[in-house]
Amino acid sequence: MDFAKTEITKGVTAIFNRMRNETHDDDEPILRLDSQDEEEPDIELDGGKTDASIFNKQEAPLEQTPFKVLLELEGVGTDEGRLGVDLVTILDISGSMRGIKLAKLKLAMQFLVQKLSRTDRLSVVTFNKKAEKLCPLRQITENSRTEIADQVNDLVAKSSTNTEAGLKLALKILKDRTRTKNRSVAIMLMSYGIEDPESQAITVPVSEVPVYTFAFGSGCDHEVLSVIAKNSKGGTFSPVPDLEDLSVAFSTSLAGLLNVAIEDLTLTVVPLNSSQLNKVNAGNYPQTRQATVMEPVTVTFRSLYDREIRKVLANLTLPKVDKRFGVQIFKVVFEYRVLGKDKFDSDERLINVTRIAKPKDEERREVLAEETRIGTASSIKEARILADQRELAEARKKLEDANASLSEIDAVLKAQVEHLHLLMASQETYDNQGKAFALALEASHESQRSTALPAGIPSLYDTPLMAEYKTQARNYDLDPEGYKVPTPEEDKITTAPPPPPVLQVDRAKI
Template sequence: MEGEAAADPCAICLSDVGRGQAIFRAECSHVFHHLCISASVAAIRRPPPSARPSPSHGPVVRRPPPPPAMPSSSHGPYDDDEPVVVEPSVEAAQDVDPAADHAVVALRTHCERPALARGASRGSFEVLVHAVAPGAAAAGAPRTPLDLVTVIDLNGSMRGQKLCLVKQAVGFVIDNLGPTDRLSVVSFSNDANRVVRLARMTADGKASAKRAVEALVASGGTNIGEGLRMAARVLDDRRYRNTVTSVTSLILLSDGRDGHRRHRHADLVPPSFRGSGNRTAPIHTFGFGTDHDAAAMHTVAEETGGTFSFVENRAAIQDSFAQCIGGLLSVAMQSVRIAVACVHPGVRVLGVKSGRYKNRVDADRRAAWVDVGELYADEERRFLVFVRVPAAEAAEEVSQLIKVRCSYRDAVSGCSGCVAGDDAAVLRPPEVGDGDAELSMEVERERVRVAATEDIAAARAAAERGEHAEAARILEAGQEAVRRSAPGKGRAAMLAGMSSHRQQRDLSVALRSAHFGLRGGRGAGRGAPRPYETPAMRSMVKISRSAREQQQRTSSPAPPAKRAHLRFAE
């Protein structure tokens, strides 16, 4: 230390060093205030904030918004989400009269036969209830904003090309979200990290999200449960929620097997996502490659109302994400419920085949309902209702069996509505002719689909119990189908097909017709019709393929110049 003045300023605080001040002169000739040196040493020795004891009481201080990368799964509440923005056209739509002439759910019924003999009764008569959501709005029309959390597996096997492909797929999702949509990114391996807070996808938001995704590095194991728990907290802790309408969803992608599951696959689902009454959002799961835990991914999707897709090749990752986003960005109706009521005093509802959708039959069997939830634009749902039909009275020419109604909330305007479908009725002639005995193809097609789905589920359960002979008796394909249900690509394909059929929603574009005949017969081409695929899904997949082809054209190196062949004269 020196007590005399120095000509140079303090190298820490940059203020002048005056006479009489305690200073320190280093060997490099730099001069420091003694107090500046002491403060710097104390700061270096001070423990980090996470290691300091927290006070047991005192005022709560709100943290400033965190940086894009958020390490540590022990972080506090994720209440730093960006405020939602409602477009003026959406706010104006709230004033629309629900009874006004606007697009509604179309509801129809089909009886298995057009007529029953007047003196005959049927212990189980099938009626198909068919609901169709209105079509997609015109380009530029207001739509429901989306809150989306993508949950990405970063275990060690994701290194290299796999992670590169996932980054491209997430980048495509970011590109196709709008400024009213919000996105958060969560990554996980042994632990979980929130990589991007729930932020609006404005130009700046997209750029920030892409930088964070590009910085992801794969290492460690697979802890699906921790990744989903953090994603749930991102949604549960939101400060801002759209008070008009909103769509919320999770996308989970994993190529590995969870190494931290304790009891059942269902335990991977966060508590706030369990149960139909307080479900936060559906989780759409994507199993990448043949080594992922297909049973776990299928269970997570089933428990939350999402779909499980099996992605078996490189090109399918972005297309699968595109298909999912195309649906989420085209939600037309929410809180959809179909109600059935008996009209004829002797008719009783025996049961409803509704796949994954919850249904209930009243104790007196005079009414029933099915909770459908969300419907994408142009999406359809078909449910079989089984009723008991009594013999008709002597003068009864027509028996009114059931009437159906559909209640819903318009996803854009937030208005609630209810629409009635045509009543299901059968003719009651004294005798039934050949024409009146013909089966309805609509009902028969749905009956065969439901039976096939149940057979697939039964065969899968038998195969996983090791009862291959029983599984072979269930499926027409015999031993080949049993082998396909073993762990690997066949098992994942089977579970993905079950998820698609039970929810009546399209699955990953990676699957081919040979797995389930979902695109018609074997060998169906790439452009063949796909069940449950909506126009919005097809459009987004087309955009995905176009973008990928454009990227390949711009990134492919120029062809090498032709080598000149020299010829020497003899």
């Protein structure tokens, strides 16, 4: 018997038993700005919605024919404000975080705290061999910002890496809250090292909470952090090979989780008039469909950030007809919930096509672009699997073929493929950097959600606010003492969509 291992296991079990028995109902109330004891009233938001755009050919031949329709759903936030966020950050302070890594983490945390507002609450959890709550969920005020920053600055890196303990403690803090009405939640997990053998973080159930994971450097278990984010409710995985980009990585996730437009979005596609719904491409989002291609398909998307888009490519077969006529080929119904309300809003669209002997329509460029993206994302995943199997030459060939099929209008995809190809120069380079980058690309394409990529590598899914937050994070890193981080109100002004053009009337012709 391995007595040393047995004793370690007993110690870990004791830690988890103690965590289970502890309660964390010490979350602070959200007090009014002008009061020391009066709480803010519950916020009621109106105006958040989903906009839908549909792209397809307007004509189809009389014979049986394949047909494609692209649906785009965009989250549109409200100008009335947003729900407060209860955020728990989980900071790795194991021995692997010593030196510049911990210093950069502290700086990034200062930026994060500055971007939170009075309606938000922040709890900080640290973990090494065990997990500890540095502070409960605290309302963000000038005083709490300073106090949390001081606590983070006093952290010292030591001991091993029990990621599971940190994640479980964060979930317990959110579960034990006394104030939950009309509040959204999120977890941000940051780590550098390989987790302890006794730590099994990927087994922790996180499906009800967004978990944003950040993997520092090359010495981290990227796959574990990637799986945790994928298993969560809309979280993302971000590799941070260069710690100079840590604040920027944080800013991408912050811009999303602080600006959720709608939640619980579902889309149902209903084929009509003998149309067959063969396939629905919607990334890794769950689909519910009946036994036949004549039945509806429902896709569950969960949340959408303000100005964030989900694309769905439907592949149909239209039946043979005898003469020209217009027909409805399918219906789309989407439902969603505005934050802070139990009521669901819904809308629907009908797709019409003219069946004609000799159609002249060419395929819509939006449809072709989405097909290209789906194919490229598939090639990236296949190349990553080959590289994991140490078949690097075949992996590189897969990327070269994908790159050759892209044109100048696919500049973002080309940049992603070429950078991954560069990181497959050798097996060592791939293991240290390429795998994490590939996992991040896969997750981003499958979820159609932005994640932090190495400096200079563009994302297809950045919202305007994400781009603004990244700029702010870079400015803050350059001058943390002198740079004033913009307020949420200033962010809204900066990223507001341009007003519609004013029609100029030539009065001389009236």
